[in-house]
Amino acid sequence: MKKVLYITSANPFGVYGGAIGTRKFILPLCDLMKRGEIDFYIIYMKNHNEVEDERLKESFRSVQIFEIVKRKSDKIISRIFLYPDPLNIYNRKIVKLVNKIQPDIIIIQSSRLGKIALSIKKKYNKNSRLIVNFDNFELEFVEVFFKYKGLLSLLKPVELLSVYLSERSSIKFGDFFVFLHREEADKILSFYKSSKQWEIIPFLYQKCEFPNxxxxxxxxxxxxxxxxxxxxxxxxxxxxxxxxxxxxxxxxxxxxxxxxxxxxxxxxxxxxxxxxxxxxxxxxxxxxxxxxxxxxxxxxxxxxxxxxxxxxxxxxxxxxxxxxxxxxxxxxxxxxxxxxxxxxxxxxxxxxxxxxxxxxxxxxxxxxxxxxxxxxxxxxxxxxxxxxxxxxxxxxxxxxxxxxxxx
Known part of the structure; x- marks a missing residue:
């Protein structure tokens, strides 16, 4: 039976866009595990005292979940090391967990986790397959992110560099890519000159239990x-x-x-x-x-x-x-x-x-x-x-x- 590990810096049990973006993977993977087709593991980052959807989390009680709680200093540390996502700081801890779990397939939620992609490929000896999900063309995201940020906008050149390095690393070490739609796929693959295999999977909000x-x-x-x-x-x-x-x-x-x-x-x-x-x-x-x-x-x-x-x-x-x-x-x-x-x-x-x-x-x-x-x-x-x-x-x-x- 294949072991599948999903790594995300977005809390999959949260309520906003990042959480919704994880559901296209975590809901099907959880069901595949319940059907006995895979073993499923999740590593995710959460903010201290972050509000979670407890009902959704309860439905994942049979999944082995590893939480990493974000510290207040993580944002500053990540910028010093040119990491566009604070979860990259914990790449050593994540590699240890990867070696413990021994997954056959690893899915990383964002191309901003390039350091983690690099560390897994270099320090995890098992011939695992690394799937990288792209929710955005992150360089374009940075262009709009710093508007209305005041003095923080001075960090934009640094952020552009860190995002570029991370996306390039994700493209280099990823074996397969998942995009939200064709236009974004063409843009990213053309920019980074990649010809690797890919698939389109849009957002999944919920299964079918519509509200009354x-x-x-x-x-x-x-x-x-x-x-x-x-x-x-x-x-x-x-x-x-x-x-x-x-x-x-x-x-x-x-x-x-x-x-x-x-x-x-x-x-x-x-x-x-x-x-x-x-x-x-x-x-x-x-x-x-x-x-x-x-x-x-x-x-x-x-x-x-x-x-x-x-x-x-x-x-x-x-x-x-x-x-x-x-x-x-x-x-x-x-x-x-x-x-x-x-x-x-x-x-x-x-x-x-x-x-x-x-x-x-x-x-x-x-x-x-x-x-x-x-x-x-x-x-x-x-x-x-x-x-x-x-x-x-x-x-x-x-x-x-x-x-x-x-x-």
């Missing part, structure tokens, strides 16, 4: 709730929130005072908060910023909302926002960039998903969705669940992961 929206929505039927989620210290998400601030006058003209915009996510940036308080008190009453919601709080916010909005116009990768909204049965008004990697969903454009590229298109789409909601012309919940099952079928993910392991 109707029970909760009855409590919120007097107000239209628009929701946007994401890390609020990341510049594309900050810009998206500001887009919503700047749209309040137009939305009010369309909906009157019968709406609110919920902006929920981790670590709201100071610039975002300043922009919020620049709004006059009348405008602020339509905005609710929810900082650092727990998994349960986030779930309640999404279930109690009516429309998901994603005015994201920059940033690499594939946005977890879209699949999160689908799973919760919401119609989606999203920028074209937000929909990158979700091209298969184009059959739902104008029915469930409403793309836009300008503020006027955003307002026009909002008007269309509100009309459909008011006239009960569309069952968005059923449409969203059908789209999820059609394009993000759990059995498809299971088959893809099984296929990768058997190569």
């Amino acid at each position: 929206r109707k029970t909760i929505q009855n409590l919120f039927n007097k107000t239209v709730n628009l929701i946007f989620t994401g890390r609020l210290d990341f510049s594309p998400n900050i810009d998206a929130a500001i887009f919503l601030f700047d749209s309040i006058e137009d939305i009010t003209e369309l909906l009157g005072e019968n709406y609110r915009i919920i902006i929920a996510g981790a670590n709201p940036n100071r610039y975002l908060i300043k922009r919020y308080f620049r709004l006059d008190p009348y405008q602020r009453k339509f905005i609710e910023i929810v900082p650092n919601p727990s998994p349960e709080e986030m779930k309640k916010l999404l279930i109690s909302s009516h429309i998901y909005v994603s005015p994201v116009f920059s940033g690499p990768g594939m946005k977890t926002k879209v699949i999160e909204a689908l799973w919760h049965g919401l119609p989606i008004i999203a920028s074209h960039l937000s929909l990158r990697g979700y091209e298969r969903l184009s059959k739902y454009y104008g029915k469930l998903i409403f793309p836009f590229s300008s503020k006027q298109e955003f307002i026009d789409n909002l008007k269309s969705v509100i009309k459909l909601l008011n006239n009960k012309q569309a069952n968005f919940e059923t449409l969203a669940q059908n789209a999820y099952l059609e394009f993000f079928s759990y059995s498809e993910f299971l088959d893809k992961v099984r296929k990768i392991l058997s190569r």
